[in-house]
Amino acid sequence: MLDKRKFWKKQDESYELQDQIISIKKQPVPSHIAIIMDGNGRWAKKRALPRIAGHHEGMKVVRKITKLANELGVKTLTLYAFSTENWKRPKMEVDYLMKLPEEFLGSFLPELIEENVRVEMMGYRDSLPSHTVNAVEKAMRDTQNNNGLVLNFALNYGSRSEILDAVKSVLNDCKSGILNENELNEEVFSSYLMTSKHEDPDLLIRTSGEIRLSNFMLWQLAYTEFWFTEVLWPDFSEKHLIEAVREFQNRQRRFGGV
Structure with a gap:
């Protein structure tokens, strides 16, 4: 039997969310949001569940947050899904x-295609299992003509390795005459990074109360606004993303100026 109270509560929450979306879109929203999705294991432990249960629940949150970010008009959503250090687990x-x-x-x-979302990935594919790479590459192929939100998975990604590889590529191009070292600047160097097709993040969100970057986009986050929350990733909801974006809109970004 349908619980009418739950039904109307859900309807009210949906209307409230839509009102908040309309309000937020009246001001500039972050073009690029990056998220360190932390706390899956602790969420599971608190419930006496295996850690993988937390990862499974966290996957559902990715779905909700992707759809909301797309609705808000965010151009790129980069999710730190698996780091080069996570192999130690x-x-x-x-x-x-x-x-x-x-x-x-x-x-x-199917929803990503319907929502006009394009899937991309940055990270070291050679070390990933073939079934993982195949799944991501299929999604990339099937959404390559979409021109809405870019859902960018950082998978087997580590920023220090990325920067070192970029330096090596710059040195090789200088030696071969492709690049003149006097032409090297921040913009040129950025073109050697895995994020060369994207703007630097405007907003970084990290869940679970940890206040560190964990080898994530160290070059790209130089002037990014940070937003940390105690909320564990599986408990992260649309209202938390709304809260983070609202705070971003209330900050003054000076980029070193006054």
């Missing part, structure tokens, strides 16, 4: 994480 957990892209994109891909 227990094998069972790593194996599950490597299956998540296939599970997530397999079920969510």
Whole structure:
């Protein structure tokens, strides 16, 4: 039997969210939002569940936040899905994480296509299992003509390795005459990074109360606004993203000026 109170509460929350979206869009929204999705394991532990249960719940949140970011008019949403250091985790957990892209994109891909979202990935593909790469590449192919939000997964990504590889590429191009070292500046160097097609993030969100970058986009976050929350990623909701964007809109970005 339908619980009318729950139904109307859900309807009221939906109307309230739409009102907030309309209000937020009256001011500039972040063009690029990056999120360090932290706290899945702690969420599961608090409920006496295996860590993989937290990752599975976190996957549902990605779905909601992607749809809201797209509705807000965000151009790029970069999600830190798996770092180059995460291989140190227990094998069972790593194996599950490597299956998540296939599970997530397999079920969510029709919605992404309908929502005009384009899937991209940055990270080191050679070290990933073939089934993981195949799932991401299929999503990238199937959404390549979409021109809405770019859903960019940082998968097997590490910023220090990215920067070192960029330096090596710059040195090689200087030696071969492709690049004149006197022409090297921040803009040119940025073109050697994995994010060369994207603007630097305007807003970084990290969940679970941790206040560090964890080897994530160290070059690109130089003038990004940071927003930290105690909320664990599986509990992160649309209202939290709204809160983060509102705070971003209330900050003054000087980029070193006055």
